Amino acid sequence: MSAPFLKIDRLSVRLRRGGEGRLLRQASIAVAPGEVHGLVGESGAGKSMIGRAIFGILPRAVEVIEGAVRLGGTDLFTLSDRERRRLVGVNAALIPQDPLTALNPSKRIEAQMTDRLTRILGLSAAEAKARALGLLEEVQIREPARVFRSYPHELSGGMRQRVLIASAFAAEPRLIVADEPTTALDVTVQKQILKLIAEMQRRHGTALLFVTHNLGVVAKICQRVSVLYAGKIVEQTDVATLFNAPAHAYTRALMAATPRYDRPEESLAPVRPEVIEALSQEIAQTDNIWAEARLAAAGRRA
């Protein structure tokens, strides 16, 4: 495996006023150039926090307490605000969860797509327009010129998600974070969008961090996967291993709770209380080790 482009190192995040509770517990993820890395977990596991930490758009109430996010070897937390915005703006893009609110309602699609290109890549207006139109075609929008002139409310949810995907790939970033990009869409559209993202990723060779709660999606498009529970990565492996021999009890429970079209006769099992109990203990243990390490470090300093 080549050197990772995105490297998240022991990232911990907590609520500013939440005491010792943590939203992320020393999460480490590495994504190589061109690799698709799945990030799965249930609601509230901290999946989106990881994406948000990369872009520096964590909610105000949340703070990073340790760890590093490296993009092409540069630690983002050591940069000034302006430098970080520039580096991230050029190298990474986000496909957001909700296409209904991710486009500015008062601006035409044209302005929203080309502003970024002229600003970030320094393209001329004509070049930016040509590139954006080309991308709209690439995401299989039939009348790119018409969509270009439209306001977001004139487009359907699926169309808007296509526009957002085109936007994300337009600046040729090296990393794209897709934050549950199909969750807010109609079931009928979900599949097309998923296929589209996978195709675009392959064609452009972009590294992709795919945040989802759907293991089926992971099986389809990811090479590696991290399973997140309560902010802790409980299992990290390649997709084949995960599905053939899930190592962690929680992963197995998660699989048992996922509906499968190929085996409709199997009934779904909720995650059993024992598994949750074991998880809580595991997490408490790491928190303790961590607290001790911090105490020891403080002792050394003293």
Add this chain to the structure above:
Amino acid sequence: MVEPRPLHRRRSIRLWLGAAWIALLFFAAVFAGALSPHDRLAQDLMLQTLPPAWLPGAEPGYYLGTDSLGRDILSRIIYATRPALIVAIVASTAACLFGSLLGLVAGFFGGWADRIISRLVDIWMAFPPVLLSILLVAVLGPALSSVIIAIAVIDWTRFCRVVRAEAMQQRRMDYVDSAKVAGYGTLRIMAREVLPNVLPAIVVLFSLEMGIAVIVEAILSFVNLSISTDDPTWGSMIAEGRGIVHQAWWVLVFPLTCLFLTVLAFSQFGEGLKERFDPVMR
């Protein structure tokens, strides 16, 4: 498929009637000299309290009658559109700029900036507005500029509250995050991404505020705290007419009707705008 059409037309009528009356006022204000049949200040004690043209005893040429000093009411009403519109425009603009700016900062940044600005608004709103404006004008001295300052100083809170709420709502939208991801700075996001989405609310409020400003000016004129010369305002005309309403109702009723229609026109125009914006923006 049958119903929506007439509904939409009714909304439009409200917008266009409001706009028509406002346009008429502007026309009257600009061409007051050419439109008014008599000198607004000329007194003629031979022509005291003449009734309007369609009543017995009317004098030809005095369409809406005369007041107790024999001044032509129509001419005075036409000239009074000037102070009314000047106050409406200047005071509303000042209140709008100041209030919207603070509201945008409070709503977009939140945190301590929001806390300080919101407390300020709370304190401001605890003062009774009419009393405060009378006090302010009394201190500043009766003049049109004092009236404008008083209205702006009191009414910026309206803009501040509404813009703050809108900005808070917009801030949570993903497109703001997307703009951050794209590397845009805070100021540019505020001015170019969030502000255009708050603008419809500001425009609607501005129209409503113009109506309010016209009323406040009339109130201050009524208690003799607006312009100090003989130049007519609707408020001072109403005050004059009040005393003789039993002998000459028209001295009171015509300026009052004008005031009423103007305030109604501004509010209907604002509501019409709101409905027009709504399906697009929400």
